[in-house]
Amino acid sequence: MRTAYSVETVRTAERALMAQLPHGALMQRAAAGLAAACAGLLRRVYGARIALLVGSGDNGGDALFAGARLARRGAGVTAVLLNPERAHVEGLAALRAAGGRVASAEAADGVLRGADLVVDGIVGIGGKGGLRPDAAQLARAASDGGAVIVSVDLPSGVDADTGEVRGTAVRADATVTFGSYKPGLLIDPAREHAGALRLVGIGLELPSRPDAEALQHADVAALLPWPEAESDKYRRGVVGVVAGSARYPGAAVLAVAGALHGGAGAVRYAGPAADAVIARFPETLVSAGPPSKAGRVQAWVVGPGLGDGADARQALEDVLASDVPVLVDADGLRLMSPDAVRDRTAETVLTPHAGEAAALLGVSRERVESGRLAAVRALAERFGVTALLKGSTTLIAAAPGSRGHHTVRVNPTGTPWLATAGSGDVLSGLTGSLLAAGLSGRDAASVGAYLHGLAARELGDAPLTAVGVAEELRGVWRDVAG
Structure with a gap:
């Protein structure tokens, strides 16, 4: 599992460790890891031309000490100092002693034009807002030069705690971060600026409760529901699906497809698209009546393609009045009563x-997309639910007071090809099936998003369909389980 901690938490851990170490030892650890990562990105170190963009913080010191190590290995290293009077004194001395050179910001264009690799040490993890004009100009020049760009700890200009980018920021090919991942390295839009991530351990002791985490195969495998010898379809969990309409019967088919591949023992469908569902999935248990009369279920999925008529509203109210976990998606989100959601005793x-x-929070879509972490936390808090915010990075925040509420989960498996009609319907059915199988809302949403994204990746870097994603779920389930 990848865990990420806030700037305040990391700095507290750094101060505690520095108090136990000789002066400068922690920076030397970071510089050694940074230099090794840079060397790995070069065809050869000897004779390589390396430019350091050096600000006034500790990131600048890390860059200078790393540059000194690379210079001793025969690289031509030049440091461009944004604030010469505030540059790290010992790091600068080490670079010069190793044969490195120093250039002013005015001479940066020539230095960057000939560089094979650029080290971004402009701003540290405490930076807020975009880059200042002089630094922004250097960032643009570095990108235009064609060199490999490596950021120190995080790309300069992004917010380490939130993943927000409020102006010009460095776009790195790789980011070498120290001690811990920071939330902004895992969450868009900042994640797009980070490139490949490499974590360098420097000996920090961090708390057991991170601010963000990203599950990996082993974590998901441990959460997957498995039938036992005495299991039957009811013990494995039955998920109910209320989706589709005369206009959107396909939404019902896709939600059922996701549910059938999600681990539950049976799927009950209640809605107007029963003929379409049965034609595609004859194993589905269908009902023409209201959801409450459909039979026993352990969880409900409601909303995809439901429409906005009186029948849709009544079906949604019926589901929300139940005493089992409920997943609400698509049209259900528009129709639901916030009070009916908040008053539920079972998970939502x-x-x-x-x-x-954006509509649920009363803000603009742009605000949600630029501040995804704040948005998913606000959804969980305001409605008392587990919130899964879909997008370029899918985020999951648990309901207030529940286990794991402090830690937002970041799904690492998504792909832009999932931005296609019906893929969200498949995700809803899949996640609802995991709820019916007994997973908590947080775990069901996390595992569902992980498998969903992985299924899309398995289909390759090419256009895909929602049906194709659903059909791929069985294979990725098997792969994750090992």
Whole structure:
């Protein structure tokens, strides 16, 4: 599992460690890891031309000490100092002693034009807002030069705690971060600026409760529901699906497809698209009556393609009045009563995309997309639910007071090809099936998003369909389980 901690937490851990170490030892650890990562990105170190963009903080010191190590290995290293009078004194001395050179910001264009690799040490993890004009100009020049760009700890100009980018920021090919991942390295839009991530351990002791985490195969495998020898379809969990309409019967088919591949023992469908569902999935248990009369279920999925008529509203109210976990998506998010959601005693999972989240929170879509972490936390807090915010990075925040509420989960498996009609319906059915199998809202949403994204990746870097994603779920389930 990748865990990420806030700037305050990391700095507290750094101060505690520095108090136990000789002066400068912690920076030397970071510089050694940075130099090794840079060397790995070069065809050869000897004779390589390396430019350091050096600000006034500790990141600048890390860059200078790393540059000194690379210079001793025969690289031609030049440091461009944004604030010469505030540059790290010992780091600068080490670079010069190793044969490195120093250039002013005015001479940066020539230095960057000939560089094979650029080290971004402009701003540290405490930076807020975009880069200042002089630094922004250097960032643009570095990108235009064609060199490999490596950021120190995080790309300069992004917010380490939130993943927000409020102006010009460095776009790195790789980011070498120290001690811990920071939330901004995992969450868009900042994640797009970070490139490949490399974590260098420097000996920090961090708390057991991170601010963000990203599950990996082993974590997901441990959460997957498995039938036992005495299991039957009811013990494995039955998920109910209320989706589709005369206009959107396909939404019902896709939600059922996701549910059938999600681990539950049976799927009950209640709605007007029963003929379409049975034609595609004859194993589905269908009902023409209201959801409450459909039979026993352990969880409900409601909303995809439901429409906005009186029948849709009544079906949604019927589901929300139940005493089992409920996942609400798509049209259900528009129709639901916030009070009916807040008053539920069983778990509720909301799965909006950015536009739907914006409507629920009463803000612009742009605000949600630029501040995804704040948005998913606000959804969980305001409605008392587990919130799954779909998008370029899918985020999951648990309901207030529940286990893991402090830690937002970041799904690492998504792909832009999932931005296609019906893929969210498949995710809803899949996640609802995991709820019915007994997973908590947080775990069901996390595992569902992980498998969903992985299924899309398995289909390759090419256009895909929602049906194709659903059909791929069985294979990725098997792969994750090992």
